Amino acid sequence: MVLRPLLPAFGLAAVGGALLTASFEPVALPWLLPLGVACYAFATRDLTVRRSGLVGLVFGVVFYFSHIAWMKDSVGPDAWLALATVEALFYGLLGLAVPLLRRLPAWPLWLAAAWTTMETVRSGWPFSGMPWGRLAFAAIDTPAAPAVAYVGMTGLSFLLALSGFCLARLAEAALAREHRRVSAAAVVGVLALLVTPAVVAYDVPETGSTTVAVVQGDVPGPGNDILWDHEQVTRNHVDATVRLVADADAGRLPHPDFVLWPENSTAVDPFEPGQVNAGIREAVAAAGVPVMVGGIVDDGPKHVLNQGIVWDPRTGPGDRYTKHHPVPYGEYIPFRDIWDPKFGQLALISRDMKSGTRTEPLRVAGVWVGDAICFDVAYDDVMPPQVRDGAELLTVQTSNASFIFTHQIEQQFAITRLRAIEAGRWLAVASTNGRSGVIAPDGHVVASAEPRTTSVLVEEVGLSTALTPAMRLGAWPSRMFTLLTLSALVSGAVTYRRRQEFDGPAQVDPAVEPPAPSPTPSEAPVV
Structure with missing residues (x-):
């Protein structure tokens, strides 16, 4: 050759x-x-x-x-x-x-x-x-x-x-x-x-509907650091939820059946007594309907959990989804017992985030909801299993604050829209300040919020239990x-x-001619 x-x-x-x-x-x-x-x-x-x-x-x-x-x-x-x-x-x-x-x-x-x-x-x-x-x-x-x-x-x-x-x-x-x-x-x-x-x-047939309110509370300060004033991040979502209820009572918006908050709407354990816990209870009481809270939950001195928590106004916190795919060297340090870096951004990861395993959808206001947190939406083992287990509606809780000035936001939103088509489900996305929206089963964006704004989207969405061929496969x-x-x-x-x-051996480039062989003594011309 x-x-x-x-x-x-x-x-x-x-x-x-x-x-x-x-x-x-x-x-x-x-x-x-x-x-x-x-x-x-x-x-x-x-x-x-x-x-x-x-x-x-x-x-x-x-x-x-x-x-x-x-x-x-x-x-x-x-x-x-x-x-x-x-x-x-x-x-x-x-x-x-x-x-x-x-x-x-x-x-x-x-x-x-x-x-x-x-x-x-x-x-x-x-x-x-x-x-x-x-x-x-x-x-x-x-x-x-x-x-x-x-x-x-x-x-x-x-x-x-x-x-x-x-x-x-x-x-x-x-x-x-x-x-x-x-x-x-x-x-x-x-x-x-x-x-x-x-x-x-x-086309997937719908079996009912529900009204969801997507809250994008925004991130104070530079906008790309969720920890810059994390208590204010929670307060922004509390205040936006309370205003939502006031607007609904005044007839300016429909009353939601449940409220969706984003990932990192609380950056500390929401179950611990304090301002964050009190703010959540205030918002849930005002809404009078379940609120899906995105929070970082303590799991001992060495680990944390990134969870979506269904917070009911009557029974309190209930069903929880834990992020399946924490980011290595972003949310945990692999092999920390062998190598525990204490420099740069890695030094900020003091506790490792554990992976979740739940494939059963969450029960929210009588609806089975399949949840995903941030990068989870890109993995095939997160949303599809929940759909096969009966999810009637999909939600994505994401922060994206770290990527607010980059094109990661558009890339993730494109993936999210494809997930809606793949599953044949309505999908609601709540982001702290990135790209929140409500997506129809054909991938069409019904409503969206501008990045770096405080916004509330209230939409009636369809429910379904039928499976697309992709979900069956x-x-x-x-x-x-x-x-x-x-x-x-x-x-x-x-x-x-x-x-x-x-x-055989590789062919020699024909542009280079091999030297003529020298005659052996028996081949030499006779003089």
């Missing part, structure tokens, strides 16, 4: 990574996504395993460092460098598999399965992983978005990856002047699978694509090894 120079491959990989970044917020040009994926296929084409891995790593570095650039200014450059580096490595590992999978017939199919499997693995490992940057998350406000109700986030990522790799195959056929009918048909077929749900959207798409990837890698490795044995 002829060895391609690496520099052009690196350049093409970098272009592909940049195009993929531009598919997401804040640029949000999702039609660039298949082009970015196609660039990945082109850049890793006709390379050895090691070289393909290096090229894939370049793609991952350009994509992921730019995609989560918001971490640099919000959490810190050290956390940004560490997380982006780990996530970029997964695109390099995928690159190692490309030469094996390209040996197989219909390689775009196998490479799309491998891409999807890579996303699944990096979304949960190491520690709790990082789902940000999954291809599906770029699909909101496109004709492909309704497909998520049929195939879920994993299935949508697969179809988007397949569209990019089929596009690359079509372009390769055109460049080689091959017969292109099959490749063109594959591209059309994948696009049809993506777009058809937009015409035949999956559950984790099976991930399992199927993982199995397909492993099978393809084994088959591709065998084919790759055989081709290496039969191809």
Whole structure:
């Protein structure tokens, strides 16, 4: 085989990574996504395993460092460098598999399965992983978005990856002047699978309704530090709730059936006596309906819990949801018994946040509510299990104060809207000062609050118990694509090894002519 120079491959990989970044917020040009994926296929084409891995790593570095650039200014450059580096490595590992999978017939199919499997693995490992940057998350406000109700986030990522790799195959056929009918048909077929749900959207029947009030209390001071005056944060939510009741009594707003507060609406244990506890009781008593409070709860001298707490005006605090995926080095220190850093932002994490395991929805004002806290909304093991267990309505309690001046807010809101479509449920989002809103099951934003304002949104929302195909499939798409990837890698490795044995050594560049061999004594001309 002829060895391609690496520099052009690196350049093409970098272009592909940049195009993929531009598919997401804040640029949000999702039609660039298949082009970015196609660039990945082109850049890793006709390379050895090691070289393909290096090229894939370049793609991952350009994509992921730019995609989560918001971490640099919000959490810190050290956390940004560490997380982006780990996530970029997964695109390099995928690159190692490309030469094996390209040996197989219909390689775009196998490479799309491998891409999807890579996303699944990096979304949960190491520690709790990082789902940000999954291809599906770029699909909101496109004709492909309704497909998520049929195939879920994993299935949508697969179809988007397949569209990019089929596009690359079509372009390769055109460049080689091959017969292109099959490749063109594959591209059309994948696009049809993506777009058809937009015409035949999956409608989930509603069984009732409830009225929810979403409170965004705002964060005082600089706006990006929830601890700058955490008691005032709680007071803002108390006062906004009391005003809501006054407006409802005056007929300016409908009376809510329950009130939703955001994550970190209390930054200290709300059960401990003091101003925070008294403020919550004041708000709940004024509302006369349950309030879902977002609070940090003590769990011994070494641990805390990030919880959504249903606070009833008659019975007090009841059902609780605990955040499933605390952020490593943001909310807890992994292996603290081995390494306990006392410098920079890490020194502020004096206690580790424990992970929750609850998959049963909360009972709020007679409604089964599936809750998620902040980054939980990006994980497949949080909201979908609650929907399958009977959640009629979804809520997200988030803070986002640390990211208020970044594009993380838009990225998370896009993911949240896709979750509503995937589950076929109304979804209410409460943020301290980020992007609060009420989202319909088709992803349409019915109401929203401007960032860095004190706002109250009161909306009647539908309830449902029916399941979309995506909810019925559950984790099976991930399992199927993982199995397909492993099978393809084994088959591709065998084919790759055989081709290496039969191809012989790499061909020499024809531009460099080998020196003519010297004659042996027996071949020398006779004088």
